[in-house]
Amino acid sequence: MLACASFFAGVGGIDFGFEQAGFDVVYANEFCEKASITYKQNHEVELDTRDIRDVPSTEIPDFDVMLAGFPCQAFSVAGYRQGFDDEKGRGNLYFELERIMKDKRPSIVFLENVKNLVGHDNGRTFRIIRSSMEGMGYKIHHKVMNACDYGDIPQNRERIYVVGFLDDGVSDCFSFPDEIPLETDIGDIFEFESKVDDKYYYGEDAYMYDELKRGMTSRETVYQWRRKYVRENKSRLCPTLTANMGTGGHNVPLIKTRHGFRKLTPKECFMIQGFDSSFVLPENVANSHLYKQAGNSVVVPVIKRIANSIISAIDLENSIQSDGIIVTQDLMAVNGGRWGI
Helix, strand or coil: CCEEECCCCCCCCCHHHHHHHCCCHHHEECCHHHHHHHHHCCCCCEEECCHHCCCCHCCCCCCCEEECCCCCCCCCCCCCCCCHHHCCCCHHHHHHHHHHHHHHHCCCEEEEEHHHHCCCHHHHHHHHHHHHHHCCEEEEEEEEHHHHHHHCCCCEEEEEEEEEECCCCHHHHHCCCCCCCCCCCCCHHCCCCCCCCHHHCCCCCCCHHHHHHHHHHCCCCEEEEEECCCCECCCCCCCCCCCHHCCCEEEEEEEEEEEEEECHHHHHHCCCCCCHHHCCCCCCCHHHHHHHHHCCCCCHHHHHHHHHHHHHHHHHHHHHHHHHHHHHHHHHHHHHHCCCC
């Protein structure tokens, strides 16, 4: 079982995906206080809550696989796209990962970020990251994947996934998973018929109620409140969850139900990210933080499929190596018998 170290772990979505594929998470780091509470409620590994800049590599246990969904706000289309020049220093946190890679030399690195990372600053940002990893000996694979195409999750969520290998043979055997049919429906996840807590519904006294009534006509799709108007998603997909959806006003996913117009519950937001129903939402964390955590998280089934592809590459390379040894031994036996070696 390969050991993983998880950085910028959030609530542990990447960790879940790799654990479900058979990996072992032996270390996790998350600085955000509220996300740390949620992580601790759902994972057994002891969480390091220090700022990653304060974590010496010597205090991280040895591991085979680095996992990191490093901060994406600096590169997001929804943010300021400042990248490495982000005034809060979030873009520069990649170089903390670089420091740890150099010191710990994990055989595999897995990174996740927003789709816009590829094109940010005319591609310069991603070229720097790629050059950094290749300079340390990693062979790089990357792909933009949508949750609805690769995870059987009815959410329009495109993210870039980067996998780096130190072993040439494993790298040659690796490929990202293929698209799969979308069989899960939003009705399998969202409660259109059952009543949820009253606090999630918009009453007639809500300032945008008239717009909701005018724009939300179907019980079979998901809408968004876009500051001043309602936008319908006509593909029966949930729009991309964002970190700011819990703060009101913008990008809040909405549904029309038997019991009225309402926003998604935090639990539904995690489930549309592929978390299962056993995922625990802490009672001492406000919904605004839970919405943010869901928006910042990952689509677990997509992560699991990539993790399975990594295992398949390792197994295939081991098989090739074993076959090579057998062929070599057979040739030696034949040559020895024929030529007296």
